[in-house]
Amino acid sequence: MRASRALRPSYRQAFGLSPGQKLVVVSSTWGPESLLGAAPGLLLRLAEQLPFDEFRILLAPHPNIVAGHSSWQFGEYTAAARRAGVTIPKDVDAWRTAIIAADIVVGDHGSVPFYSAALGIPLILATAPVESVDPRSPIAKLLDTAPRIDIRGDLATQIRDVIIDHDPDRYSPITTFTTSEPDASPANLRSLMYRTMKFPEPAEPAELSALPMPSQPLHAPHSYLAVVRSGRNRTASIIRYPAERLRSGYETPRGTYIVVGTTEPRRRWMQLADAVVGDPSSQTTAWIAETLAALPGSMLAAAPDEAGVWYLGDRTGTIVTATGDACHLPLVTPLACHHLAQSRPLSEFAGEWEIDCADRILVVTVRTVGHGSFASAQPDL
Structure with missing residues (x-):
């Protein structure tokens, strides 16, 4: 990991992080005193409270968790968090690049939070069972020093404060005990192995290798709540949260719209949806009409075509397109909902918009x- 630190911008790019977007790595060791054991609701609460255009979340679970409970049980346990946009990599070693790319680690008494502190990454602890570790160990000293998260408090504010107030050298008196010979492990281990085998050691130096690039980008929720505030001259601000927040009991302010994706939607979400978002297709306009006919409670349907141009249609048959940076175009859907909610026709939505997001x-x-007449076909029952 030390050899890979210069590749942090590359890892973040491979994860699909936008400039300024924060990566939160949640690390849990195994056992009842671990983060997932002692605070089982924290992962989902983080996803529900952190705006996902500002934050992305990755879980780094200890392999013993899956080994002890089965992959099926672990998948069921984390299903809601996954729907809320939490990435859980299949590669058990993916946490290494995630730590380098991270802006903060939420952890426990496992080794991963200690490594992140040694790398200068901000750290906050969800659980710190000092009785579970040797009181003379560096990890015990870190547990005594690092800040604790208030699970019932405002998690977004706590996360932001730890990132802003962090000093990379804060834990260096503790993390200096990580190893007495930093960067020397390749040479030391190779020498030990060849001495053990009683073979002559190769003449070329033992090299450190950087970690490979992440194989997949981080997830984002397919269904979400969007809080839209419109300004003057086609300007607006948008904050998006996962649709799982609907189950949390958090207040939903005026100007919030439910946008439901067609990937793994919940039935109640579809019934409440202000807008439905589909996948790329060559038949996007036909899909819009058929979807609105099947979901009479929705005011809008939207999807990209095969070239990446977004099409949005309402119940009058009006169709508009949106172009721009591909990763920003989904924001047009809740903005169009806000426009329609103010009793304005979709045809007047045309123009150039500036959206403040994260x-x-x-x-x-x-x-x-x-323009045209809305298809009145009824869904098959």
Whole structure:
């Protein structure tokens, strides 16, 4: 990991992180005193409270958790968190690149939080059972020193504060005991192995290798709540949370819209959806009409075509397109919902919009491409 630190920008890019977006790594060792054992609801609460355009979350579970409970049971246990956008890599070693790319680690008394502190990554502890570790160990000293998260408090504020207030050298008096010979493990281990085998050691130096790139980007929720605030001259701000937040009891402010993706939707979400978002297709406009006919409670349906242009249609048969940076175009859907909720026709939505999302100004262009009568076909029962 020390050899890979210079590749942090590359790892973040491979994870699909936008500039300024924060990666939260949640690390749990195994056993009843671990993060998942002692605070089983924290992972989902983090996903429900952290705006996902500002934060992405990755879980780094100890392999013994799956080994002890089975992959099926672990998958059921984490299903809601996955729907809320939490990434749980299949590769048990993916935590290494995640730690390097991370902006903060939420952990327990396992080794991963200690490694992250040694790398200068901000750390906050969900559980710190000092009685479970040797009181003379460096990990015990870290448990006594690192801040604790208030599980029932405002998690987003706590996460932001730890990131802002962090000093990379804060834990160096403790983490200096990680190893007495940093970066020397390849040479030391190779020498030991060859001495054990009683073979002559190769003449070329033992090299450190950087970690491989992440194989997949981080997840984002397919269904979400969007809080939209419109400004003057086609400007707006949008904050998005996972749709799982609907189950949490958190207040839903005025101007919040439910956008449901067609991947693993919950039935109640579809019944409540203000908008439905589909997958890329060559038949996008037909899909919009058929979807709105099947979901009479939705005001809008949207999906990209095969070229990445977004199409949005309402119940009058009006179709508009949105173009711009591909990763920003999904934000047009809740913005169009807000426009329709103010009793404005979708045709007047056309123009250039500036959207403030996670402290970034995003520009998209909307054009009206068609009008017509809404398809009145009823869904098959």
